Each structure stands twice: as structure tokens, then as C-alpha cells.
Amino acid sequence: MKKALVAALAISMGVARASAQNVITEVDVTVGQSTEDVRAAASQVRVSGDGPKRWRLFAEATWADVWGPTSDAFGSAYPYNNQLRPMEVFAEKTVTGPRFLVGTRLGRYRTPFGIYNRSDHGYAGFLRAPLIRYGGYWALSNNFLETGASVVAGTPRLQAEVSLGIPQDEDVQGRRRGFDRVGRVQASVGPVILGASYIHTQPSAARTFAQGNTEFVGGDLRWMVGGVQVRGEWIDGRSFAGTRTFGGYADLIVHRPFMGPVTAVARAERLDYLAGLRSSFPRRYTTGARIRLASMLVAHVNAIREPAYDTRVPRTSLDLALTFTARR
């Protein structure tokens, strides 16, 4: 923790010194309330900019907390644990030509599996992470972080990324220490972007409970034309020996000119966790909107319907959040 905070501070100062003209500082402040009797407050600070020789430097810290019963409300991309935590802290460089692309990222970064960027999940219209990307569901997590190095190579249309590192998650129960291997191949064909990912890592549960490794393969797709985006992921694998987890989600995100400040979102998702008596089969449907109230103020509204699964009764929830963003 201390090392990461020091690294974040060092990078921030490096950015400020290296390129005072091109330093971007961004602060998000979010407050939320859910009908699940959950209240949340969160803040993130990001500093990014160009260092020497066009190395891009990025550092992010977060603080967030929730009050109320256990829930994944508001957990779309950050941990809510009432601690000031560093998130991504890295330096990256990408060199591109008309027919090639090669880049590297060094430091602490989100696990490059599937649709994984902060901007894909954080306050982008959905207030909860997909089931397959929330740590409590025996799959992946949007709070998975790697400390290591990733290399991307290929062309703008076809590229492969390999990451080698150790897990340094910000989930309540992070993955055990070990050596992570993550790979991703991505191709773009017209408005369609297809990806395939693989991860070999350590389980997040204690060794007495979860033996073996965590291993997943996944496919993802994005299509976007005229302000209409369709995206989704499907994963299959195991969170530890003797189990199987598979599932995915499909998102529809619509922002057409006539909608003005409103972006409509919808998500359908499922997850099957096969572990004998502990098996679980959650399903969830979300509709909502992201509404830009002012240049720096955005409201999120999500209505969530969970049909009955396992021993749970059907449930309908409403999540509301306001995010204030200042950028300089």
C-alpha cells in the first residue's frame, strides 16, 4: 500500500515536472442511494500526462465507502472499503505506424482480460459491475489489478497483448500472491471489435478452501454505429479446482442526437457457478440512464430486476447516483 502510494505520488510529480502544459487532473465525487438500503460515497483522483519521450504516466487513487447491508450496488469499478487506496499507477508507451503497433505498460494496472478499462465500467451508465466481473460471484473482478508488465503488438486492426505480473487486487478478498499470465487478442473489422482473452492466476479464497489455480477464457464483442453501442463478454473457466464458472453479459448503450444529455443503457446477464451444493445461478436485467445535468454533473439511474434464483426471491432494485467531475 505504502509503496503504491509513493509510486503514485512520484508519478504525479514526474508528470507535473515533465510536462506542465499537458497534465490532466481529474476528480470524481459520487454519492449514491439504492432501494436495497445501501448508501454510498466515493471519490477518485487521477493524474495523467506525458513524461519524457512520450511515455504516458498515469496514477489514480480512490476512496469509497458504503453503508447498509452487503450488496454489489455502486461497485462497478472501484472498491468500497473506506480506505484511501491506489488503483492504477503505470507508465506506458505505444509506438504506432501505418501498419504496426507496439507498446508496453509497466506498473500496476487493471487485468487486461476482456472489456476491462475503467472507462468501460466506471460511471459509464451502469452502477454495478457485471456479475462475471464482481468479486463476490466466483468469477473475475473489475478490481483485479496486476503489478508487472504488459506488451501489446500487432497492427491497429489486429493486436495481441500479454501481461506478466503478480496480483494486487483491491477487492475485499484479493487473489493470493502468485504469478499471473494474461493474454488477449483483439481484431477490428469495420464497426465490430472482437476479442479473446485468457487468464491463469490464483484464487481469491484461502488455500484451505480453494485449491488449484484460477483459469478463464473469454470472448468479447463491441459494435458501435451512430451512437448505438452493443457490447458483451462471455467467460468460461474455473475459479479454483473442482468448480466451473461460466456466464456473460450483453449491454446496449444508446446515445442518439435527439436524446440530448441522456444515454440509455440496458444489460442482460447470467452467471453459472457449478460447485456442488454451493452452486449458484444468478440472473440479472438492468435498464437505466446516464443523464448529463450540467457539464460537470451526471446522474445515473439503474433499475435492476433479479428473477428468483437459488433460494432467493425475485428482487427489483433502484440505484441512483450523482457524479461530479472536475477536470483540469
Add this chain to the structure above:
Amino acid sequence: MRQMVLATVCVASLMDLAGARAGLAARQREAGLTGRVEAGGRPASDAVVWLDAPGAARAPEARLVIEQRNMQFTPRVMAAQVGSTIELPNNDRVFHNVFSFNHGKRFDLGLYPTGASKRIKLDRAAVNRLYCNIHPHMAAYIVAVDTPYFATSNQAGAFTIPNAPPGEYTYHAWRSGADALQGTVTVGSDSPLEIRWP
């Protein structure tokens, strides 16, 4: 001998006169216009100033680039002549989707990954607002003008429109979030143009 001296003096005088006229003409051709932009009493950067010049020759095509890097457009404001082509490379490791729909040219470049670049051609004079469909905070302006005489103010609010021939012009000034201004200015008068927004 005397006639030769007189002839030489006359020729020299004519050459001097021609040279002086040519120099003056060159200076006038290169006169251009300098000025300063203020808003609320402070220097205003990223303001675009242009001169009406119907019939003026087109400026040579330049490769104009608005980069997407660090989740922002750079530069945030660009002025360009109608007919110019603007490259929009994605130099971030995330996807961007550049679009413009409310003024000027309407386009949607679709989702494209790092290393990819798309381009647009400015086909009419207008203020084009660019956004990214993935990152709502990203915004930029391309001010397409139908004249070769234009400039964007720097951090100190200063601007220079080079090569504008001397004469009287109608000038226009634009900056984001403010009403456009216009007036008349004489190029070659040696006094800078002061543009002030309240």
C-alpha cells in the same frame, strides 16, 4: 561622359525607387495582422480570429492532426480552411468514438482502437463540435473558415494572421461558450487588433 554619369544616376535612382517600392510591396504583402484576445479582462487562449477575404487564394494543404491522447483531444481548438482534411488518430490504449452532430459537419467515425486513425474533410464553414461517445468529458472544436487568413490565440491571448495583404477587412472572432464577435480592421496600420469579450 557627363551624359553617362547622368544616365547612371537616373538608372540608379530608378532602381532605388523600384527597390523601395518592391520592398514596400513585400512588407505590405507580409504585413499580416497581430492582436490580442481578452475575456473578462484576462488573456483568452483558444479563440479563433479570421478575416473575410472572398476570392483570396487558398492556403496550401497542410496535414492537420487532432490527437486523442490522455483521454482528451489535442489541440482542443483548431482553426482550418474549408477543404482541409483533419486526421484523428487514437493514441490512447482505450477505444474512442469521435462524432459531431449539433453544428457544422455531421459525422460518426465509429469505435476505433489504439493506433488507428480516421479522417474528416471540412466541406463548409462552420464551428464543428467533436465529442467521444465513450468518454463524455472529451470535447474539441474545429472552426472551419472560408478564408486563408485566420489564427488561434495562444496562452497569452496573442495571435498572428500572417500574410494578410494590407486593406480593410471584416474580422470575426469566436471562442467556446461566448457569442461570436465581428468588426472591421485595417491590416497594415501597425496597430494590433484588440478583441475583448466581457
